[in-house]
Each structure stands twice: as C-alpha cells, then as structure tokens.
Amino acid sequence: MQSPINFLTVEEYLKAEESSDIRHEYLGGQIFAMAGASEEHNLIAGNIYALLRPHLRGSSCRAFISDMKVKVKTEKADIFYYPDIVVTCDPQDNERYFKTCPNLIIEILSASTEITDRREKLVNYRTLKNLQEYVLVSQDEIKVEVYRQDAQENWSVQTLGKGNDLELNSIGLTLTMADIYEDVLTV
Numbered sequence: 001m002q003s004p005i006n007f008l009t010v011e012e013y014l015k016a017e018e019s020s021d022i023r024h025e026y027l028g029g030q031i032f033a034m035a036g037a038s039e040e041h042n043l044i045a046g047n048i049y050a051l052l053r054p055h056l057r058g059s060s061c062r063a064f065i066s067d068m069k070v071k072v073k074t075e076k077a078d079i080f081y082y083p084d085i086v087v088t089c090d091p092q093d094n095e096r097y098f099k100t101c102p103n104l105i106i107e108i109l110s111a112s113t114e115i116t117d118r119r120e121k122l123v124n125y126r127t128l129k130n131l132q133e134y135v136l137v138s139q140d141e142i143k144v145e146v147y148r149q150d151a152q153e154n155w156s157v158q159t160l161g162k163g164n165d166l167e168l169n170s171i172g173l174t175l176t177m178a179d180i181y182e183d184v185l186t187v
Contacts, residue, residue: 010078014097023067028077037066040139040184041108045084047182048106048137048175052087055173061089061103069098070105072124079124084108087171090130101130103170108137122147126155132170142177142185162187 007029008016016031017024024031037045045065052063064086072079085106086099093101105125107117117136125134126147134147144160148169160166166175178187 010080013080017069017097023082025082026078026080028079034082035110035112037108038110038139041084041110043182043184044108044137044139044180045106047180047184049085051175051179052085052171052173056087056171059089060091061087061171063087064099070102070125070128071095071098071100072127073100074124074127081121081124083121088130089171093130100128102128103130104133104135104168105131106135106137108139110139133168135166135168137180139184142181142187144177144180 008026008031009029010026013024013026013031023034025034049063049065056063066082066084068086069080069082070086072081080098083105085104086102087104088099088102090101093099107113107121109117122134125131126149132149136145138144142162144164144166146158146160146166147155148158149155160177162177164177166177166180168175176187181187
C-alpha cells in the first residue's frame with residue numbers, strides 16, 4: 001500500500017524554506033528539491049547578473065540571482081519557482097522572500113531542468129501579468145531563446161546564436177554572446 005503524500009500549505013513551505021539547507025520548488029502543496037548547478041551554469045548566471053546590476057542601478061528595477069523565489073498563482077495551485085535570474089520593476093513587488101510581478105526571468109538550461117524550463121515553467125510564467133520576457137540560455141552551446149510578450153499579449157520566440165546580441169527590451173539592455181558566455185564558451 002502506498003503512503004499518502006503530505007501536502008504543505010504555502011505558509012508551511014515558506015517557513016520551512018527559511019531554515020532549509022537546500023532549496024525546494026513548490027507546486028500546489030508538494031515540494032521538490034533543487035539540484036546543484038555546474039560551473040558553466042554559475043558563470044553564465046554570474047556574467048548576466050554582473051551586467052544587469054549596474055544597468056538597473058538608480059531605476060525602480062531590481063535584479064535577483066538564484067535564491068529569490070517567484071510566486072505564480074494559477075487557477076489550480078500556488079507555485080513557487082527559483083529562477084536563475086529575475087528582474088522586477090514594480091515597486092509594489094516587495095515581498096521579502098519571493099516576487100510576484102517580474103518583468104524578466106532568465107533560466108540557464110541544464111540536462112536535469114531543460115524539459116521543466118521549456119514546458120511547465122514556460123506555461124506557468126506566461127500567466128504572470130508583468131512578465132515581458134522569459135529567456136532560456138544554453139550552457140552547452142551558444143544558443144539563447146527569448147520568449148517575448150507584445151503589447152497585445154501575444155507571445156513569440158526568437159532563437160539567437162553566435163552572431164546575435166540579446167536585446168532585453170523589458171529593461172532596455174543589450175548583451176552580446178561574448179558577455180553572456182565569458183569564460184565558458186568561445187564566441
């Protein structure tokens with residue numbers, strides 16, 4: 001006989017995360033441990049964050065790296081993810097441990113997270129009212145995908161490679177592939 005699944009309330013989850021040694025994502029009462037990241041993953045996330053932070057200085061936008069949760073409220077469940085990088089420009093988005101109104105979310109793809117990032121997270125993140133761009137960055141090749149919402153709330157995808165620049169319209173910043181992949185892959 002299979003044992004029942006124990007579901008946590010949002011409050012129980014948030015309280016447990018404050019003292020947990022490992023991060024967990026939360027999907028409708030269930031928690032899932034997060035895997036560690038590779039050197040390449042960390043370098044790419046660090047490269048992007050290092051360029052975002054000074055660009056956003058003095059604006060209403062704030063950038064967070066890997067330990068800030070994003071809350072997604074769907075019709076069926078409350079969800080908390082830990083994106084690699086999140087930018088919020090809404091001054092009312094001021095919860096201490098999670099954000100609800102991001103303008104930009106960036107995920108660095110890995111073998112263990114790619115399917116979730118491309119399917120589940122893409123679908124759920126697109127329900128966020130303020131989200132303008134969802135960016136997927138490969139760590140194994142020079143490839144970036146940008147899912148972008150236009151003024152009519154339609155989503156499109158753009159795939160970028162070696163000869164392209166990443167234009168982050170949501171925050172008015174352009175990154176070169178050399179910026180993103182510094183010390184990881186040769187551009």
